[in-house]
Amino acid sequence: MVAISHCLIALKFSGIDHLWETPIWEISPLDAWVAKILFLLFNGKLAVTLFLS
Amino acid sequence: MGLSLDRNKISHWRSVWVFWLQRGLRIYPAHLVVMTAIVSTLFFFRMTPNESMTLGSSWFLRCYRTAPDLWNTCQNALLVSTNLNHITWTLRVEAIIALMFPLLHCLSRWHTRTPWHQICLLSVLFMVGFANPHSVWIPRIYEFYLGLLLPKFLPQWQRLNKRNLRWALAIVLPLTLSASEWSPWIRLNDLLLTMAAILILGYGMHRDSAPFWDAALTRKLGSISYGFYLWHFPVLWFSCFALLHSGILNISGIKTPVVTLLLAIWSISLAGLLGGLSYSFIERPFIELGRRIARQ
Numbered sequence: 001m002v003a004i005s006h007c008l009i010a011l012k013f014s015g016i017d018h019l020w021e022t023p024i025w026e027i028s029p030l031d032a033w034v035a036k037i038l039f040l041l042f043n044g045k046l047a048v049t050l051f052l053s
Numbered sequence: 054m055g056l057s058l059d060r061n062k063i064s065h066w067r068s069v070w071v072f073w074l075q076r077g078l079r080i081y082p083a084h085l086v087v088m089t090a091i092v093s094t095l096f097f098f099r100m101t102p103n104e105s106m107t108l109g110s111s112w113f114l115r116c117y118r119t120a121p122d123l124w125n126t127c128q129n130a131l132l133v134s135t136n137l138n139h140i141t142w143t144l145r146v147e148a149i150i151a152l153m154f155p156l157l158h159c160l161s162r163w164h165t166r167t168p169w170h171q172i173c174l175l176s177v178l179f180m181v182g183f184a185n186p187h188s189v190w191i192p193r194i195y196e197f198y199l200g201l202l203l204p205k206f207l208p209q210w211q212r213l214n215k216r217n218l219r220w221a222l223a224i225v226l227p228l229t230l231s232a233s234e235w236s237p238w239i240r241l242n243d244l245l246l247t248m249a250a251i252l253i254l255g256y257g258m259h260r261d262s263a264p265f266w267d268a269a270l271t272r273k274l275g276s277i278s279y280g281f282y283l284w285h286f287p288v289l290w291f292s293c294f295a296l297l298h299s300g301i302l303n304i305s306g307i308k309t310p311v312v313t314l315l316l317a318i319w320s321i322s323l324a325g326l327l328g329g330l331s332y333s334f335i336e337r338p339f340i341e342l343g344r345r346i347a348r349q
Contacts, residue, residue, distance in 0.1 A: 002140070002282070002285070003281070003285040003289070003317070003320070003321050003324065004317055004321070006285065006286060006289055007289060007313055007316050007317040007320065007321075008313060009110055009112055009113070010109065010110060010112075010113045010289065010290075010293045010313070010316065011108055011109060011110060011113070011293070011309050011312060011313060011316075012108055012109070012110050012309070013309050013310075014309070017110055017111050018110075018111070018112075019110070031308065031309060031310045034310070035309075035310065035313070
C-alpha cells in the first residue's frame with residue numbers, strides 16, 4: 001500500500017504538485033481526482049507528512 | 054506489531070542482550086545491502102535533473118539532490134539520518150522501540166486484578182505523544198504498547214463472534230481512511246490506525262481465519278515484506294528518474310495516470326523480486342544465525 005501511494009505522488013497530476021495536501025474539492029481534472037481518492041485509499045499520508053517535516 | 058507480538062520471555066539480562074542482537078541481525082543486514090546499492094548508484098550515475106523533470110512532483114525532486122559523502126553514508130547506515138532511503142525512518146523507530154522493549158515488556162506483563170495501571174500508562178504515553186506532534190518515534194510508543202497487550206486479549210478474541218469483529222472493522226477502517234486528512238488530529242489518526250491494525254490482527258487470529266494466514270501465498274508475502282519495503286523506494290525513484298530524464302514522456306504525450314500505473318507495476322514487481330532475493334540470501338541466514346546464538 002505504501003509502495004502504491006509513493007507511485008501516486010512521484011508525478012504531478014494535471015500540474016498539481018502537492019496532491020496529498022490539496023483538498024479534494026480544489027481538484028478539478030478527473031485524473032487528479034481519481035489519484036487523490038486512490039491516494040486516500042492507500043493512505044500514504046503519514047509517510048509523506050514525515051518527508052515534509 | 055510484529056515486534057509487539059514477540060512472546061519471548063524477557064526474564065534476565067542474557068535474554069535482553071540476545072533479543073537486541075536478534076533484532077539487530079533482523080534489521081541491519083538487509084538495510085545495509087540496500088543502502089550500499091543506493092550509494093553505488095548515486096556514485097556511478099550523476100542524478101542531475103534536466104528540463105524534462107518538470108513532470109515530477111516537488112516531493113520526488115527533493116530526493117537525492119546531492120551525492121552522499123562518507124559521513125552522511127555512515128549516519129544513514131546507523132539510521133541517525135534517513136535521507137538515502139527515506140522509508141528507513143520506520144527502521145529507526147523500530148530500533149529505538151527495540152531498545153525499550155525489555156522495560157515495556159515487563160510493564161505489559163505486570164498483572165493485577167484490575168488493569169488500571171495499564172490504562173494510566175497508556176493514557177500517559179498517549180498524552181506524551183500528543184504533546185510531541187513532530188516527533189517521529191515518541192507517539193509510536195503507545196501504539197507499540199497497545200500491541201504488547203495483545204497476547205493478553207487474543208485468547209478471549211478467539212471466542213468472539215467473527216461477525217462482531219467484521220462489524221468493528223467496517224467501522225474503524227473507513228474512519229481510518231478519512232482520518233488521514235485530519236492533519237490537526239494526526240495523533241487521533243495514529244490511534245485509529247493502531248485500532249485498525251489490532252482489529253485486523255484479531256480478525257486474522259480468529260480460529261476461522263487460519264486457512265488464510267496459513268496459505269503459502271500469505272506466508273510468502275510475509276517473508277518478503279521487509280525486503281520489499283526496503284527496496285520499493287529506491288527502485289521507484291531511480292526508475293522514475295530514468296523515465297523522466299529520458300524525455301520520453303514529453304515527446305510521446307502519455308497521460309500521467311498511465312505512466313503511474315506502468316511505474317507501479319514495474320517498480321512493485323522488481324521490488325518484490327529483490328525482496329525475495331533479499332529474504333533468501335541475506336535475511337534468512339542472519340535470522341538463523343540469531344536463533345543459533347539464542348540457543349547457545
